Amino acid sequence: MIRDEKTSPEARNPGSQPERARKKKEMPGGLWMRCKSCEKTVFKPDVERLLNVCPECNHHFLLNSAQRVQLILDAASFEEFDADLAPRDFLNFTDLKPYPERLKAAEEKTGMKDAATVGVGTLHGRTVVMGVLDFTFIGGSMGYVVGEKLSRAMDRAAELKVPLLIFTGSGGARMMEGVVSLMQMAKTCAALARFQKEGGVFISCLTDPSTGGVLASFASLGDVILAEPGAVIGFAGPRVIQNTIRQELPDGFQRSEFMLRHGFIDRIVHRSTLRDDIAKILDLLLGPMPGHHPPAAPKEERGEGKGSKKGPGTGRGKANGSKGSSAKGASKNSPGEKSSKKSGKPKSAPSVVRESPLEGQAKDGAGRVAEKDAGKTRSAGSSNPKQKVSQTPTSK
Amino acid sequence: MVKAKRNDGPGVLEFERPIRDLDERIEELETLRGSTNMDLEPEIEPLKERRLDLLKKTYENLSPWQRILVARHPNRPLITDYIQGMLDAFVELHGDRAFGDDKAIVTGLATMEGERFLLVGHRKGKSMAERLECNFGSAHPEGYRKALQKMKLAEKFGIPIVSLINTSGAYPGVAAEERGQASAIAVNIMEMSHLKTPIVGVVTGEGGSGGALGIGVCDRLMMLENSYYSVISPEGCAAILWRDGSNVQEAATALKLTGKDLRELGIIDHIIPEPLGGAHRDPRMMILTLKQELLKVIRELRSQPLDELIEARFKKLRTLGDPG
Numbered sequence: 001m002i003r004d005e006k007t008s009p010e011a012r013n014p015g016s017q018p019e020r021a022r023k024k025k026e027m028p029g030g031l032w033m034r035c036k037s038c039e040k041t042v043f044k045p046d047v048e049r050l051l052n053v054c055p056e057c058n059h060h061f062l063l064n065s066a067q068r069v070q071l072i073l074d075a076a077s078f079e080e081f082d083a084d085l086a087p088r089d090f091l092n093f094t095d096l097k098p099y100p101e102r103l104k105a106a107e108e109k110t111g112m113k114d115a116a117t118v119g120v121g122t123l124h125g126r127t128v129v130m131g132v133l134d135f136t137f138i139g140g141s142m143g144y145v146v147g148e149k150l151s152r153a154m155d156r157a158a159e160l161k162v163p164l165l166i167f168t169g170s171g172g173a174r175m176m177e178g179v180v181s182l183m184q185m186a187k188t189c190a191a192l193a194r195f196q197k198e199g200g201v202f203i204s205c206l207t208d209p210s211t212g213g214v215l216a217s218f219a220s221l222g223d224v225i226l227a228e229p230g231a232v233i234g235f236a237g238p239r240v241i242q243n244t245i246r247q248e249l250p251d252g253f254q255r256s257e258f259m260l261r262h263g264f265i266d267r268i269v270h271r272s273t274l275r276d277d278i279a280k281i282l283d284l285l286l287g288p289m290p291g292h293h294p295p296a297a298p299k300e301e302r303g304e305g306k307g308s309k310k311g312p313g314t315g316r317g318k319a320n321g322s323k324g325s326s327a328k329g330a331s332k333n334s335p336g337e338k339s340s341k342k343s344g345k346p347k348s349a350p351s352v353v354r355e356s357p358l359e360g361q362a363k364d365g366a367g368r369v370a371e372k373d374a375g376k377t378r379s380a381g382s383s384n385p386k387q388k389v390s391q392t393p394t395s396k
Numbered sequence: 397m398v399k400a401k402r403n404d405g406p407g408v409l410e411f412e413r414p415i416r417d418l419d420e421r422i423e424e425l426e427t428l429r430g431s432t433n434m435d436l437e438p439e440i441e442p443l444k445e446r447r448l449d450l451l452k453k454t455y456e457n458l459s460p461w462q463r464i465l466v467a468r469h470p471n472r473p474l475i476t477d478y479i480q481g482m483l484d485a486f487v488e489l490h491g492d493r494a495f496g497d498d499k500a501i502v503t504g505l506a507t508m509e510g511e512r513f514l515l516v517g518h519r520k521g522k523s524m525a526e527r528l529e530c531n532f533g534s535a536h537p538e539g540y541r542k543a544l545q546k547m548k549l550a551e552k553f554g555i556p557i558v559s560l561i562n563t564s565g566a567y568p569g570v571a572a573e574e575r576g577q578a579s580a581i582a583v584n585i586m587e588m589s590h591l592k593t594p595i596v597g598v599v600t601g602e603g604g605s606g607g608a609l610g611i612g613v614c615d616r617l618m619m620l621e622n623s624y625y626s627v628i629s630p631e632g633c634a635a636i637l638w639r640d641g642s643n644v645q646e647a648a649t650a651l652k653l654t655g656k657d658l659r660e661l662g663i664i665d666h667i668i669p670e671p672l673g674g675a676h677r678d679p680r681m682m683i684l685t686l687k688q689e690l691l692k693v694i695r696e697l698r699s700q701p702l703d704e705l706i707e708a709r710f711k712k713l714r715t716l717g718d719p720g
Contacts, residue, residue, distance in 0.1 A: 094650060095638055144717040151714065173605070173628075175627050177627075177717075178653065181627055182625075183716040185585055190613075190709075190710055193587075215578035215579075216578040216582050216606040216610075217582050218582070220579040221582050235566065235577040235578035236566075236573065241570065245569055249570065258573075262573075262575070264579050
């Protein structure tokens with residue numbers, strides 16, 4: 001079921017939306033904010049530079065769809081489709097407010113017609129279909145439009161024979177559309193089954209929160225399932241469970257780390273490396289050359305050859321620890337691949353630089369930030385004990 | 397004469413009380429007639445007519461919330477009744493081959509008038525001990541995985557699947573989360589969307605959200621007249637949207653969860669009529685009706701080429717909620 005937006009404080013506190021955050025009258029000048037997780041006062045530009053992650057406790061604040069797209073895809077590569085698909089009030093549903101009013105309010109707040117954004121873009125030069133569920137639109141809940149848009153995204157990915165990435169931030173099915181929304185679970189699963197049976201790769205990325213009917217359908221069916229640290233991930237709402245068992249819920253219950261421990265997600269990935277990790281996984285699954293669908297067997301020799309040309313990449317891979325070094329090496333290939341494919345492109349965009357795609361949006365000079373960030377994010381990763389805890393056993 | 401309080405308490409719903417009162421009067425008079433040989437027919441007959449009228453009127457005009465109460469009625473036939481009353485043979489198959497045997501979902505091989513099929517269904521339990529044993533019909537992940545494992549068996553041998561849905565929802569608990577409730581349901585939904593054998597789904601009582609859909613993806617979806625199917629329980633919906641659990645009646649109405657609503661929305665294919673006054677008044681009749689409906693649908697689906705069936709199922713799922 002949908003979780004009310006109000007239950008998630010960070011929904012109203014997206015760090016890189018200065019005008020809204022400034023209204024939050026917390027600190028003078030809007031330069032400081034209080035982290036909802038650790039309750040420490042943090043410097044907002046720091047949070048923004050870290051892609052909306054708390055520098056103190058590593059809490060991942062929500063990203064809206066536009067920010068998510070910007071974080072993941074190559075700059076300006078995203079072409080949205082079906083943006084005009086608008087929700088209908090199937091049931092003439094009215095609770096305290098009529099559903100159409102809720103929709104209107106959500107549209108005014110977000111500028112979107114419904115919670116899903118879908119489109120085609122490139123990631124390290126590889127064409128992908130990407131979908132995002134935006135929690136700020138009625139809790140990211142899945143009604144007809146969300147189900148339909150995601151299913152169309154699956155169809156499109158099948159047609160183009162490209163990977164599918166879906167980022168969920170959703171409380172579940174949208175109850176204002178009743179069983180129609182429940183049936184979107186069946187719809188998306190059916191469409192996904194076809195896509196995957198034809199060899200399509202689906203990477204499901206769970207962000208805070210991913211619960212209910214969304215998790216009980218397509219989001220749990222990724223060929224690879226990733227999660228951002230600390231995201232709430234679960235089937236039933238914690239209050240419902242508490243009412244059933246009548247005792248306190250265990251610490252960290254229904255968080256990414258809990259789900260990892262119990263075997264339901266493949267990796268927890270920090271936001272700063274999410275884009276690169278996804279690119280890397282796609283490279284390893286499909287072979288480094290973009291533009292090929294699964295039947296094209298991954299060719300390791302080719303990958304290694306390219307990788308060896310790139311000196312700095314190998315070094316960075318090592319710096320990140322031994323276990324993931326092969327993966328790191330492969331990711332290094334991607335810039336090489338890209339530059340060999342798109343010969344005009346400068347080689348100056350190795351993956352680390354892309355750790356700060358939001359920076360552009362956060363009105364800093366992209367180059368400056370990128371350089372600064374390359375070091376900063378990295379050092380944040382090693383200096384922050386909490387981040388290390390969540391990352392060490394999982395992603396590195 | 398001692399006034400026998402038949403069925404009072406949980407068995408009598410509030411809106412059924414006038415009917416119950418008439419029942420009692422009729423019974424009193426009949427007892428009196430039996431013991432005194434008085435001719436009470438002129439008094440009993442009109443009462444019986446009134447009772448029938450009242451029953452019809454009440455059940456024709458049930459509010460969605462009242463229908464939910466009927467769907468949850470303790471005397472309503474459950475899967476064990478259908479197994480006993482409907483099938484010629486039933487061999488239950490237990491366990492998910494991975495973790496355990498969830499009593500909240502029954503699976504087994506069945507025959508009925510020469511039709512072989514796999515029966516899958518929620519089990520709520522009759523006695524309190526049985527209800528506790530199967531968590532009142534709320535399944536854990538192993539229940540959904542058991543269902544899938546048996547459904548794949550049915551697919552392998554070309555046996556149709558009959559799924560009897562009656563759950564308030566999948567079990568919400570710590571262990572269920574730890575074992576991947578969402579994942580288990582998701583996998584079932586996906587696999588059922590292309591399982592190569594006919595699937596018939598019937599909501600016999602409660603169709604509680606993902607817990608129902610987890611064994612509910614099918615070629616023909618039917619609902620008993622007094623069952624409901626909803627994305628969330630009206631209690632949950634009221635608590636979240638009205639911020640007050642007492643608005644269940646409004647929530648039940650708003651959610652459009654009755655067979656009639658869902659038929660109009662194109663979600664279900666068919667409503668199976670119940671005996672007058674609900675299945676709990678005449679379980680035997682209900683079981684017979686369901687049996688006939690199932691036989692009809694199984695035979696119809698069996699006559700279709702499998703490829704066409706699967707394609708039609710996909711189309712149906714893929715267009716759920718489409719305009720027109």
